[in-house]
Amino acid sequence: MSGTAESRSAVSAPDGGRDWRTVLASSDVYTVLSDPVVMADPLPLAAWLRDNAPVYRRADGEYLVSRYEDVSRLFRAPIERIRVEAAGVLRSGAMEDHPSVRRLADTIGLRNPPEHTRLHQVYMRYFTPARVSALRERTRAIVADSVRDLTERLTAGEQVDLHHLATDLPTHLMSLLLDLPPKDVSWLNTCVWHIEQPFDPTITDARLADADRSSQELDAFVVDLVARRRGGGGSDLITALADTRDDEGGLSQNDxxxxxxxxxxxxxxxxxxxxxxxxxxxxxxxxxVDSLAGSPGAAAAYVEELMRFESPAMYSPMPRVAVRDIELGGEVLPAGSRIYGLITGANHDPLAFQDPGVFDPSRFDPSSRRRSDSAVLAYGTGIHRCVGAHLASMEIEVTLDEISPLLSDLRVDGPVTWGRTSYIRSVSTLPVRLGASAPARSERRRP
Structure with a gap:
């Protein structure tokens, strides 16, 4: 199995195969991960780390683990052994000086039990599999409208950026859930993107200032919105949160x-x-692509394999800190160590997945699933697993299903650009044209 993974990495490496030991000796691992060539195919670096430095220690003492067993243990560890630590979001400077970092610190992903448990129960009222299933037809209608417009433009000979299609669906679906105009959701989306930047170890002072400004603007908008919606009897998610009651009473404004x-x-x-x-x-x-039109569970299996193979989140940006000494990858990491999990490495570990370098949706098809394969870590695992995982997978499934009749005629037509955040693989532009034959090229979008 390891031979398959290694050959996949070597053959597909767009850079011809780097000497990763030399690269990492002269550049920080997060800077390397944000390189556009690595972002387009991070598997060669992930394989090297997993095989040669499964417990990689950065110059500042942080650790990055990349084997499936270690990443899974890190994510599932009880709070007596591993805790998330909000203060670790910003590597330098005081957290309290930055509204964006304080906002991130208050999210459920950076809270430990019992606060995490209380908030998680509230989230799960609104993101159960049944509620997500009820949104499927609305989702399909939104995508169908977008694909119809896309088809008209392509048929007219236009070049189209599929990133707009990718953004259109979640924007309009969130517009329905929050009962807000799409333009407001788009503006909030920009604020959110800025606010998340402190998670990136490569953040600059200018990006941090943008994050702080966006945090203040988003807070003011939500405070005003909640004041107007509370007690109004609306069916939207904002009203539901404003009127939520649990064992401790209502949620605080900050919550x-x-x-x-x-x-x-x-x-x-x-x-x-x-x-x-x-x-x-x-x-x-x-x-x-043909597997998308297979059995009834084909789309779901395809998406599950896509999440494993491509691992959109290359690593979890949440700072996890060892409460006591912990053994990972055969090494004892001392109490106080800050540890991150390389999801890309874990999802391609040959000890967890049979032939991990082969894109094989059938491994997750209910009719043929191989019991030897482990659970995919793309959404995390343990108490901090993404609460919106069901919704995200459903949106991807519906999008691929609706656009599948066009796929055989679409060709990438120009440079594919990538985002600048090291922990998430973000395609920023994806230009396509009907019947175009220009090869796909990847470039990193510059600020």
């Missing part, structure tokens, strides 16, 4: 803002990035 931020962050920019990545993968690596 509601943090929840709205989290719902937006997971529901718009992240989903848009994953949909764009799914479309890119399907267009430039077409060998399994």
């Amino acid at each position: 509601i803002i943090a929840m709205v931020f989290t719902i937006l962050a997971g529901g718009v920019p992240t989903v848009a990035s994953v949909i764009a990545l799914a479309l890119w993968r399907t267009l430039v690596r077409r060998e399994h």
Whole structure:
């Protein structure tokens, strides 16, 4: 199995195969991960780390683990052993000096039990599999409208950026859930993208200032919105959160803002990035497109394999800190160590997945699933698993299903550009044309 993974990495490496030991000796691992060539195919680097430095120690003492067993243990560890630590979001400077970092610190992803448990119960009222299933037909109608417009433009000979399609669905779906105009959701989406930047170790002072400004603007918008919606009897998610009661009474204003931020962050920019990545993968690596039209569970299996193979989140940006000494990858990491999990490495570990370098949706098809394969870690696992995972997967499935009649005639027509955040693989532009034959090229979008 390891031979298959290694050959996949060597053959597909667009850079011809780098000496990763030399690269990492002269550049930080997160800077390397944000390189556009690596972002287009991070598997060679992930394989090298997993095989040669499964517990990689950065110059500042942080650790990055890349084997499936270690990443899974890290994500599932009880709080007596591993805790998320909000103060670790910003590597330098005081957290309290930055509104954006405080906003991130208040989200459910950076809270430990019992606060996490209380908020998680609230989230799961609104993101159960049954509620997500009820949204499927609305989702299909939104995508169908977008694909209809896309088809008209393509038929007229236009070049079309599929990133707009990827953004359109989550924006309009969130517009329905929050009862807000799409233009407001788009503006909030921009705020959220800025606010999330402190998660990126490569952040600059200018980007941090943008994050702080956006955090203040989003907070003010949500406070005003909640004041107007509370007690109004609406069926939207904002009203539901404003009127939520649990064992401790109503949610605090700060809790509601943090929840709205989290719902937006997971529901718009992240989903848009994953949909764009799914479309890119399907267009430039077409060998399994036909599997989308297979059994009733084909689309779901395809998306599950896509999440494993492409791993949109290359690593979890949440700072996890060892409460006591912990053994990972055969090494003892001392208490106080800050540890991150390389999801890309874990999802291609030959000890967890049979032939991990082969894109094989059948491994997750209910009719033929191989019991030897482990659970995919793209959405995380344990208590901090993404609460919107069902919704995100459903949106990707519907998008691929609706656009599938066009796929055989679409060709990438120009440079594919990538985002600048090291932890998420974000396709920023994906230009296509009917019947175009220009090869796909990847460039990193510059600020």
